[in-house]
Amino acid sequence: MVSNPRTFWLVLVTAVAAFSAAAAAGPVLSLGAVAAGVAAGSLVHAGALIRLALRVHHGRGSFGPCRGAGFLGMGALFTGVGVAAAGAAALTPSIAAPGRVAAVTTLVAAPTFLLGLLLLPGTAPTVRARLRRLLDGAGIGVTLCYSVWVLATAPAASTLAGPLPLTVAVTCCVAVSVAVVTGLRAVRHRPAALGCAGGAALSIVGLGVFTVLLSALDGPGDLFGPASGRICAGLAAAGLALLAGPFLILTGARRADDAPSSPHAADSDGTLAGYPLLIGPALLAVAVSVLHLLTGGRFDRTAIGLGFAAVVAVALREALAARDIRRYARTLATREAHFKTLVAGSTDVTVVLDAELIVRWQSPAAARQFSLSDQDVLGRPFVGLLHPADAGPATGALHAVLAGEQHVLVQARLRDGFGRWRDTESTVSDQRAAPEVAGVVVHVRDVGDRAQLQRSLDEVTWTDEQTGLANRRKFLAAVTEARGTTTAGSVLLVELDRFESVADLHGPTVANAVLIEAARRLRTAVGRDDLPARLGGAGFGVLTGASLVHAFALATRLATALAEPFHLPGHTVHLAADVGVADLFGASDGSSGASGLSGASGFSGPSGLSGVSGLSGAFDLGAEGVLRHADIARRRARQVARGREGGRVECYDRSFEAALVRRTDMEQQLPGIVGRGELDLVYQPVVELAQRRPVGVEALLRWRHPRLGVVPPQEFLPVAEELGLADELAEWALHQACRQLSRWRADGRDLWMSVNASARQLAAAGWLATVATAVDTHCVPAESLIIEVAEASLPDDAGAVEQLAGLRALGVRTAIDHFGTGPTALAHLRRLPVDVLKIDQVLFSEPAGQRAPATPIVDVVVSLARRLGIDVIACGLETESHVDVVRAAGCQLGQGYLLSRPDHAEHVEAFLERHRTRLF
Structure with missing residues (x-):
């Protein structure tokens, strides 16, 4: 079986060479070689086609798809057997008329090929389509035969003497025409159909030539006549055609057996399909007839018969075409009636536009739904019917449909027949390719009720029910719109401080009244x-179009207004407001100062508002980002105003965000800090200034975080207090300091240890018990422990005096740290049971730009403390001049970087050892 193209070409070249050699050797050998080669090739391909048909039948369980390949295989089989029989008849002297055998073979094989070709999948799916193919081919073939017969009557009579050769010639011509028409008008598998059609045409042409050549022979002796050379060449050409035809048929049949392809441009049933194939042959026949009459020729009975057959074929084809047209017209009429019924009963208005978006047709529903007559609409641009504000987007959507976009929805207001604007929603589809429509179809729906309902819902969903103000959703939408339509603006975020306590103290009714006011x-x-x-x-929140400077002034007015007392029936509520301000389009990094707000910097009003940060380096952010910036500024304002009466106003600065992120990290990392072992104590010696001899050590708490680094206590202790972890950290620091003090005293070092405590810890009910437990646990003398409380956080009340007295009762000494930076008056020292006063550097350092000595101030403090029996320690000694000042005032103890920096226990031990060695 020759199935591979390379093998086929090799066989074809070999056949050409063999036929040429046979022709050179003689006509007898040429005829034998052609007959043998064609018979072998046809039988091999016939077997392959029949096996293909059987495989398709078994695979699909149906005879339909396999019939085409089966009949094509039978045609190849008839060809091989017939050519072999005709060749044997021509070479055998006892057998006469080899042309009759060849003619019978042609008359049997040609219809078989056509039947297989018409039954191939995708070529002619219906009986009507097959009939059209046959009529088209018959009309073309008979017309061409007629034209040839009329133009060459004498040669035709000599060559085609007798009805059988003429019948063979007409059959071949008609069959070839039908094959060509079938291949060109295939609905699916067009390349496969063309291959099968070409192979069938080659086989039929080869059989025709073979029949004509053998019909011209009266017997084997004629092979050696004067025309033997032409006979040999014709036999070789016919043999090559008969070899190539089955191969093309087999190749096309195999491709037609593949997965179904998409339909071709031809109609599936052949209705109105086509190519004007009959026009050319018909015009040729008419021209030949006119020329024959003008030259005085006469039509014989063969020409008349051929012409009559051609007219009948053409008439039948046109009658069938007319029937198809009538059926198609009825189909269109039915579809149109169905369409009109649907459109007439629809509540949607259907409008058809041309490529220029001009209204060419509208459905009757337009008069019912919108009171629009055809005179009001037809011939006008569709966008001219829409509201001017909606015409631009609608035009863009319509042009998008013209450009090929699908599923376009247009929402616009349309003017009805009474001049009112109606809310509509339209779907647009491009139907210009459909001949029944040939335009852009717009389906218009009245959505006025839905739009009104949506507007009512918006009024509800965009308004805060309790206060009547816009809600968060409306505010965010307004911020987004402002960012797209303006170039300047600010957002203010206001939070009522201590509002939670109003509901707790006075009930929800009063709290709601406060919100409304x-x-x-x-x-x-x-x-x-x-x-x-x-x-x-x-x-x-407040969205304003003012610049940041004016927005800060507005925020100040808001804070002042909200700080006024809320006088309610039976209640008066005092609140404060923290206000954060953020630019609508960006924020600053604080690197360029006040940036136009220096006049407001340090502002202090009735509400205690103060401060604003620098603004520069704007960058883009969304509506949520603007609110986040304003909230960061508000939280910064609350932190700064903590512990003060009234609120504060702050403008967003990038440094605030960095600080907020760091604070958030600390809030997340502080829980479990003791268990993770991240806390540490460093120690700073307190020395006797005359001899520089260490007499005590202050324990300073540090947080050593692997990512945040070393965090000082003034940064993380406030966060720990908010989280409720301050007592745990203080207890750890107290026990760790006592443990270290116990070690040093065990080593023979007579030292005391001071530990810092906050005012909150001092006021705690269990603080005295905690201190007593630490002293007893680590076996340290109570008098060797000093509890320090910063002056700025020391409460001036009876509770503080009682707690300090309780510590003194335990034998633990107390100290006021950073004296001189807080509100404690000198007269209060008389009633505070403290043992040590640690004066701050501000009392003995010379003020910048002044030459007035600080000694008189230190003299007063030290003299008063000595009279009250309080020891004085000068903290923050950094220069020798500081030491001279405090010693001149009578202060004997000091602490500072000049003497020793805070360090770990082992380094402090080395410091203690050096000074003890040097002194003793």
């Missing part, structure tokens, strides 16, 4: 174009 004050204070909103809880 606060909303009223916001409306009164903001400008007409500003948008106040409630963002949730006790948080409010």
Whole structure:
């Protein structure tokens, strides 16, 4: 079986060489070689085609797809057997008329090929389509035969003497025409159909030539006549055609057996399909007839018969085409009636536009739904019917449909017949390719009720029910819109401080009244174009178009207004407001100072508002980002104002965000800090200034975090107090300091240890017990422990005096740290049971730019402390002049970087050892 193209070409070249050699050797050998080669090739390909048909039948369980390949295989089989029989008849003297055998072979094989070709999948799927192919081919073939017969009557009569050769010639011509038409009009598998059609045409042409050549022979002796050379060449050509035809048929049949392909441009059933194939042959026949008549020729019975057959074929084809047209027209009429029924009963308005978006047709529903007559609409641009504000987007959507975009939805207001604007929603589809429509179809729906409902819902969903202000959703939408339509603006975030306690103390009714009054004050204070909103809880927001400078002034007015007492029936509520301000389009890094707000820097009003940070380096951010910046500034304002009456105003600075991130990290990392072993104590010696001899050590707490680094206590202890971890950290520091003091005293070092405590710890009920436990656990003398409390955090009340007295009762000494930086007056020292006064550097350092000595101030403090029996330690000694000043005032103890820096226990031990060695 020759199935590979390379093998086929090799066989074909070999056949050409063999036929040429046979022709050179003689006509007898040439005829034998052609007959043998064609018979072998046809039988091999016939077997392959029949096996292909059987495989398709078994694979699909149906005779339909396999019939085409089966009949094509039978055609190849008839060809091989017939050519072999005709060749044997021509070479055998006892057998006469080899042309009759060849003619019978042609008359049997040609219809078989055509039947297989028409039954191939995808060529002609219906009986009507097959009939059209046959009529088209018959019309073309008979017309061409007629034209040839009329133009060459004498040669035709000599060559085609007798009805059988003429029948063979007409059959071959018609069969070839049908094969060509079938291949060109295949619905699916077009390349495969063309291959099969070409192979069938080659086989039929080869059989025709073979039949004509053998019909011209009266017997084997004619092979040696004067025309033997032409006979040999014709036999070789016919043999090559008969070899190539089955191969092309087999190749096409195999490709037609593949997965189904998409339909070709031809109609699936052949209705109105096509190519004007009959026009050319028909015009040729007419021209030949006219020329024959003009030259005085006469038509014989063969020409008349051929012409009549051609007319009948053409008439039948046109009658069938007319029937198809009538059926198609009825189908169109049915579809049109169905369409009109659907459109007439639909509540949607259907409008058809041309490529210029001009209205060419509208459905009757337009009069019912929008009171629009055809005179009002037809011939006008569709966008001319829309609201001017909606015409631009609608035009863009329509042009997008013209450009090929699918599923376009247009929402616009349309003017009805009474001049009112109606909310509509339209779907647009491009139907210009459909001949029944040939335009852009717009389906218009009235959505006025839905739009009104949506607007009503928006009024509800965009308004805070409790205060009547805009809610967070409306505020965010307004911020987003402002960022897209303006070039300047600010956002203010306001939080009522201590609002949670109002509901706890006075109940939810009073709390709601406070919120309503606060909303009223916001409306009164903001400008007409500003948008106040409630963002949730006790948080409010204001969107203003003012620049940051004017926004800061507005924030100050808001804080002042909200700091006024809320006089309610039976209650008076005092609150404060923390306000954060952020630019609508960016924020600063604080590197360029006040950036136009220096006049407001350090502001102090009735509400205790103060401070604003520098602003520069704007960058883009979204609506949520703007609110986040304002909230960071508000949280910064709350931190700065903590412990003070009134609120504070702050503008966003990038440094605030960095500090907030660091604080958040500390809040996350502080729990479990003791268990992780990240806390540490460093120690700074306190020395006797005359001899520089260490007499005591202060324990300083440090947090050594692997990522945050060394965090000082003034940074993380406030966070620990908010988290409720301060007592745990203080207890750890107290026990660690006592443990270290016990070791040093065990080594013979007569030292005392001071440990810092906060005012909150001092006021705690269990603090005295904690101190007593630490002293007893580590076996240290109570008098060797000093508890230090910073002056700025020392409460001036009876509770503080009682706690300090309790420590003294335990034998533990107490100290006031950083004396001179807080509000404690000298007269209060008389009633505070303290043992040590640690004066701050501000009392003995010379003020910058002044030459007045600080000694008189230190003299007063030291003299008063000596009279009260209080020891004085000068803290912050950094220069020898500091030492001279405090010693001149009578202060004997000192602490500072000049004497020794805070360090770990082993380094402090080395310091103690050096000084003890040097002194003793």
